[in-house]
Amino acid sequence: MQRYFVDHDAVNMDQREVKITGDDVGHIAKVMRSSPGDSLICCDQDGNCFLVKIKQIGKDHVLCQIVEPIGEDRELPVSVFIAQGLPKGDKMEWVIQKGTELGAFGFIPFTSSRTVVQLDAKKEQKRLERWSKIAKEAAEQAHRRRLPTVSPVHSWNDMLKLGADYDLALIAYENEQTTSLYEKVARLPKDKKILLMVGPEGGFSEKEVQEAVANGFQSVMLGKRILRTETASLYGLSCLSFYYEQM
Numbered sequence: 001m002q003r004y005f006v007d008h009d010a011v012n013m014d015q016r017e018v019k020i021t022g023d024d025v026g027h028i029a030k031v032m033r034s035s036p037g038d039s040l041i042c043c044d045q046d047g048n049c050f051l052v053k054i055k056q057i058g059k060d061h062v063l064c065q066i067v068e069p070i071g072e073d074r075e076l077p078v079s080v081f082i083a084q085g086l087p088k089g090d091k092m093e094w095v096i097q098k099g100t101e102l103g104a105f106g107f108i109p110f111t112s113s114r115t116v117v118q119l120d121a122k123k124e125q126k127r128l129e130r131w132s133k134i135a136k137e138a139a140e141q142a143h144r145r146r147l148p149t150v151s152p153v154h155s156w157n158d159m160l161k162l163g164a165d166y167d168l169a170l171i172a173y174e175n176e177q178t179t180s181l182y183e184k185v186a187r188l189p190k191d192k193k194i195l196l197m198v199g200p201e202g203g204f205s206e207k208e209v210q211e212a213v214a215n216g217f218q219s220v221m222l223g224k225r226i227l228r229t230e231t232a233s234l235y236g237l238s239c240l241s242f243y244y245e246q247m
Contacts, residue, residue, distance in 0.1 A: 001039060001040065001041050002028075002032060002034075002040055002041070002140070003040070003041040003042075003043065003049075003139075003140045003143055004020055004024050004028075004040060004041070004042050004043070004140065005042075005043050005044075005045075005136060005139065005140070005147045006018060006019075006020055006042050006043070006044055007044070007045060008044055008045055008046070010042075010044070011042070011044050011048075011050075011066075013066075016065060016066040017055070017063060017064065017065060017066065018042045018050065018052050018063075018064045018066060019061055019062070019063055019064075020042065020061060020062040020063075020064065021060060021061050021062075024062070025057075025058075025059075025060060025061060025062050028040070028054075028057065028062050029057050029062070034054055034057070034062075035054065035057070036054050036055060036056060036057065037053060037054060038053065038054050039051060039052065039053050039054075039067070040052050040053075040054065040064060041070060041143075042064065043144075043145055043146070043147075045146075045147070047075070047145040047146045048069065048145075049069065049070040049072075049145050050066045050067070050068070050069055050070060051066075051067045051068050051069075051070055052064035052065060052066050052067060053065050053067055073145060074103075074142070074143055074144060074145060075103065075144065075145055075146060076103035076105070076240065076241060076244060076245070077190035077191065077244045077245065078188070078190055078191065078192050078193070078194055078240065078244055079105040079106075079192070079193045079194065080103065080104055080105055080194045080196060080236075080237060080240055081104070081105055081106045081107070081108060081166070081193070081194065081195045081196070082095065082099050082104050082106070082107050082108070082196055082198070082233045082236075082237070083107075083108040083109075083110055083154075083159060083162070083195055083196065083197035083198065084107060084108070084109050084110070084198055084229070084233055085109075085110060085111070085112055085114075085115060085197075085198060085199040085200030085201075085204075085229060086109050086110065086111055086115050086117045086119075086153060086200055087117070087200050087201060087229045087230060088116055088117055088201060091229065091230040092109060092127075092131065093130070093131065093134055094230050095107070095230050095233055095234070096131050096134050096135050096138070096148075096150065097134050097135075097137075097138045098138075098234050099148075099233055099234060099237055100134075100135050100138035100139050100142060100144070100148050101138055101141070101142045102234060102237040102238060102241060103144075103237060103241055104148055104233075104237055105146070105148060105149070105193075106148050106149035106150070106151065107131070107135070107148060107149070107150050107151065108151045108154055108159070108162070108195075109131075109150075109151070109152075109153045109154070110153060110154040110155065110156065110158070110159045110197075111153060111154075111155060111156065111200075112156045112159075112199060112200065112204065112205075112208055113156070113205050113207075113208060114199065114200055114201070114202035114203065114204070114205065115200045116200065116201065117200075119153060124152065124153055128150060128152060131150045132150045135147065135148045135150055156208065159197065159212075160211060160212060160215040161215070162195060163195070163212070163215045163216030163217045164215075164216050165193075165195075166193045166194060166195040167188065167192035167193050167194065168184060168185070168188050168192065168193075168194045168195070168218070169194075169195045169197070169216055169217045169218065170184060170194065170195065170196050170197065170217065170218055170219075170220050170236075171197045171204065171209060171212045171213070171217040171218070171219050171220070172196065172197065172198050172199070172220060172221070172222050172232050172233075172236065173199075173203070173204055173209050173219045173220070173221070174203050174221070174226050175206075175209075176219045176220060176221040177221065178221075179218070179219060179220050179221065180220060180221060181220045181221070181222060181236060181239050181240075182239070182243065183220075184218055184220055185240065185243055185244075190244060194240070196233060196236045196237075197212070197217065198229060198232045198233045198236070199229065200229055201228075201229055203229075222235050222236055222239075223235065
């Protein structure tokens with residue numbers, strides 16, 4: 001069943017109604033060719049999801065009646081944020097799309113010493129809009145309850161300050177030979193926040209790893225092979241999913 005994400009103020013629990021606006025109106029009316037009486041799933045920003053039935057399809061909104069809340073939860077038991085060194089081409093789109101499918105709670109693009117891509121304010125805004133749209137579509141397809149956040153591009157100094165905000169802050173480093181991802185999460189219970197930082201093409205410099213560790217990050221290896229930047233975060237998410245959901 002098709003799923004749509006809405007803002008807080010779109011849900012009226014007193015009237016038991018949900019009002020869908022924006023681009024989703026055209027998708028419902030023209031792409032899905034839905035009609036009054038058809039059922040949808042709507043999720044708000046807190047992860048509350050509802051089975052609804054369409055009451056009215058207008059030019060700029062779709063009004064739905066709430067039938068019942070949906071209790072099924074497909075979210076990871078831990079909140080995993082992916083800090084991704086800004087890669088070349090459309091690799092960031094791939095990371096966001098597949099990372100959303102794998103359960104990432106949010107994405108933080110950043111620049112570091114080996115970052116090739118440089119975005120001015122106008123280009124960054126356009127990229128953020130596209131990345132957010134990709135995250136939304138992927139979350140709907142994967143039947144997520146929550147819409148992952150996509151943060152503005154951070155500088156390296158901004159990233160170093162984030163380590164203290166998480167229960168576990170990790171930096172994936174190809175020269176790490178002893179400490180595995182498993183070792184770091186083995187003692188971390190569910191319902192915690194994890195930040196996994198992955199470098200751009202070329203990885204991190206030794207100086208950057210030292211700075212990150214000095215600011216609360218812990219260096220880990222992601223298996224025995226060298227991974228591409230767009231593969232590393234997805235590998236990490238897959239490992240965390242297996243550990244917390246299946247082990």
